[in-house]
Amino acid sequence: MTVLQVNNIETYYGAIQALRGISLHVDEGEIVTLIGSNGAGKSTTLKSISGLAKVKTGTIQYKGKEITNKPPHQTTLLGMAHVPEGRRIFSNLTVKENLLMGAFSVKGKDVIQERMEQVFTHFPKLKERLNQKGGTMSGGEQQMLAIGRALMMNPELLMLDEPSMGLAPIIVEQIFDIILQLNSSGITILLVEQNAYQALSIAHRGYVIQNGEIVLSGKGSELVENEEIKEAYLA
Known part of the structure; x- marks a missing residue:
């Protein structure tokens, strides 16, 4: 089953065209990655899908339903979660408060607590830091919190924008292990x-x-062995 279908979208920032006919699809159960250099349009693609950037032409479908230019709060309710570049946690709120912000539309204290416990199975450090303000944690812990906040919506599709950015190699390994677990x-x-x-x-x-x-x-597995890819991105 195709979860996400992006058809020939074009997105602009003012007069500057950021996306030029992007088409891609993501099937149920897949990990699909979008790689490229800085400014290539990777983040804009995710923003266009989640409704943070307005698509000028083209269409986006989620599980067969048209979602082009739907606002983020609506795409989230459909089962999509977007963890933006730079984490964007609420620095002055505690870990618990950040997680609760991720459950803004979830009804029932028992359900919210169950979701939180599920987050802790992936990120036990967050349970240890439950009452600590997000802005005082390390970069890796903040990334875990950003992903954990998204998981509070119990998403079917999780979109991650540069989860390894600015992190030490050992933490990067942990983040990628968690992505595989999810x-x-x-x-x-x-x-x-x-990366x-x-x-x-x-x-x-x-x-x-x-x-x-x-x-x-x-x-x-094919792209990682491609000589052009190796030269441009893996050297």
Whole structure:
């Protein structure tokens, strides 16, 4: 089953065209990664899908339903969660308060507590830091909190934008292990990542974006061995 279908979308920032006919799809149970250089359009693609950036032409479907230019609070309620670049946690709120913000539409204290316990199975450190303000935690812990906040909505599709950015190598390994765990638990993942080798190593499929266009796609295992990819992104 195709969870996400993006058809020939174009997105602008004012007069500047950021995406030029992007088409991709993500099937149920997959990890699909989007790699490319800075400014290539990776983050704009995710923002266009989640409704943070307005699509000028083209269509986006989630589980067969048209969602083009639906606002983020509506796409979230459909079962999509977007963890933005830079984490964007609420620095002055505690870990618990950040997680509760992620459950803004969840009804029932028991359900919320159950979701929180599920988050703690993936991120036990968050339970230890429950009453600590988010802004006082390490970069890795903040990334865990950003993902945990998204998981409070029990998403079917999780979109991650640069989860390894600015993190120490050992923490990067932990984050990618967690991504694999989440996928094994049934969550479909669309991953934007500058660490191309790590991303392609865990992805079922990948897309390469340059100047707002998809220039190459294939299985993760194939792309990681592609000589052009190696030279451009893995050297």
